[in-house]
Amino acid sequence: MSDTFDVIIIGGGPGGYNCAIRCGQLGLKTAIIEMRDTLGGTCLNVGCIPSKALLHASEYYATAQNEFQGMGIGVSGLKLDLDQMMAQKDEAVKGLTQGVAFLMKKNKVTHFNGKGKIVGKGEVEVAMSDGSTKKLGGKNIVIATGSEPASLPGIEIDEERVVSNTGALSLKSVPKKLVLIGAGVIGLEMGSVWSRLGSEVTVVEFLDHIMPGADAEISKQSKKIFEKQGLQFKMGTKVTGIEKLKSKLKVSVEPAKGGDAETLDADVVIVAIGRKPYTDGLGLETVGIGTDKRGVIDTVDHFRTTVEGIWAIGDCVKGPMLAHKAEEDGAAVAELIAGKAGHVDYNLVPSVVYTKPEIAWVGKNEQQLKDADIKYKVGKFPFMANSRARTNHQTDGFVKVLADATTDEVLGVHMLGVGVGELIGEVCVAMAFRASSEDIARTCHAHPTLSEAVRQAAMGVEGWTMQA
Structure with a gap:
């Protein structure tokens, strides 16, 4: 082998690059392989980061249109400059991907720009972007290839008029009519962006709930x-x-349970029905690693695949397809390789939808607790009764705390409101230490803040909410 490493990581997204950083910190000679020209994976390049840049900018635009007057702010000549909005999005992406490249150098990680493929136990071949081929040897191989948009049978995504989340982030103009297939996180965020900018958005969802x-x-x-x-x-x-x-475009739809079909007109269709693991073409069959029909890699315990020395993390293994989950996986597997006790508690991985208002949750929901026959108590508090929310004119939503009926341990928290993507972190820490609702209820929170809604909801579990 021309190059030999302690760890070879295939995939430079949040799971892969965080794994590389942690490996470097632990003194492991590490290589990372990424087929994109820039590190950061889907998240930094065509996912989390650019979508948040557009959500943020479009929210400003909508707020100026719809809310400034009520706060005594007059605006004249307001107009949309979509090219500049896209440019600031691209600048954010550029800065962060460059930052990841710097972190690789800082932690002495060797970066290979190309597509990696396992060709044997401890052997990876890289089809470099310049057309050359490199052979790498590694004591450990970490598969961190992430995921790609799922597609519908018979529907061709051209990334111009029928687009995935990638194309939805780079439309050249605001479509007059937009049909969005899928009412999940990605769909609702993209639908919110283009609706704020002037599109007439119709969301088509197979299920009976979003x-x-x-x-x-x-x-x-x-x-x-x-x-x-x-x-x-x-x-x-x-x-x-x-x-x-x-x-x-003519979009043909029909009731999921059967019935009369109809046709929807659209200028652009966004296909946002979820994601699937990116595991094809990795050479898994070469070493006998299997996947399920969706492409999820078989693991036996703590990220170990069925082949010794080969590990898998992030979107290509079971669990929520979230960047921060992949980050946790990456750090944990690096520690396991180094002989430490890496571990991730998937019950404490929060979910956030960055719409306005935001939606965030962690732990179990009510239906899950009922299905598991766990007795629980509920505490709720509306943002309408929160002083900061009232002064900010952002009163939609509420906080709900679910706690064990016997022990009072917090089992899940669910939030709808402006800024709850930040508030959920407090709950994650509390639940990591197995806090009770009373622990949160008796912890002083600054006034006036949105975080007081979390405390008041926790008070409500035992029936002593004070401000509603």
Whole structure:
């Protein structure tokens, strides 16, 4: 082998690059392979970061249009400069991907720009971006290849008029009519961006509720808020085809349970039905590593695959497909390789939807507790009764705390409101230490802050909410 390492990481996304950093910190000679020209994976390049840049900018635009006057701020000549909005998004991406490249150098990680493939136990071949080929040897191989957008049978994604989340982040103009397939996290965020910028958005969802995995009460209330913002929903509906005409798209839909079909007109269709592991072409069959029908890699325990010395993390193994989950996996597997006790508690991985208002949750929801026959108590507090939310004119939503009926341990927390993506961190820490609702309720929170809603909801578990 021309190059030999302690650890070879295939994939430079949040799981891969955090794994590389931790390996470097632990003194392991490490290589990272990434087929994109820049590190950061889907998250930094065409996912979390650019979408948040557009969500942030479009929120400013919508706020100036709809809310400034009520706060005594007059605005004239407001207009959308979509090119500049895209440019500031690209600048944010550029800065962060360059930052990851710097961190590789800082931690003495060797970066190979190309596509990695396992060709034997401890052997990886890299098809370099310059057309050459490199052979690497490694005591440990970490598969951190992430995921790619899932597609619908018979529907071709061209990233121009029928787009995935990647194309949805780079549209050249605001579509007059936009059909969004899928009411999950990615779909709702992209739908919010283009609705704020002027699109007429119709969301087509196969299920009878939005945000699969979210607490039912949160899902129901969120949908009402999105409808007030202008999003239209066709629930329990499936897309059967898209006809591409010269000037528009014809989207064929029908009830998921059967019924009369109809056609929706659209200028752009966003396909956001979820993601699938990126595991094809990795040479897994060469060493006998299997996957399920979705491409999820078989693991036996703590990221170990069925082949000694080969590990898998992030979106290509079981668990939530979230960047921060992959980060946790990456750090944990590095510690395991170094002989330490790496571990991730997947019950404490929060989910956040960065719409306005935001949606966030961690732990179990009510249906999950009922299904598990766990007795629980509920504490709720509306942002309408929170002083900071009232002064900010951001009163939509509430905080819900679920605690064990016997021990009072917090089992799950579900939030809908402006800024709850930040508030959920407090709960994660509390639950990591197995806090009770009383522990949160008796912890002083600054006034006036949105975080007081968390405390008041915790008080409500035992019936002593004081401010509602």
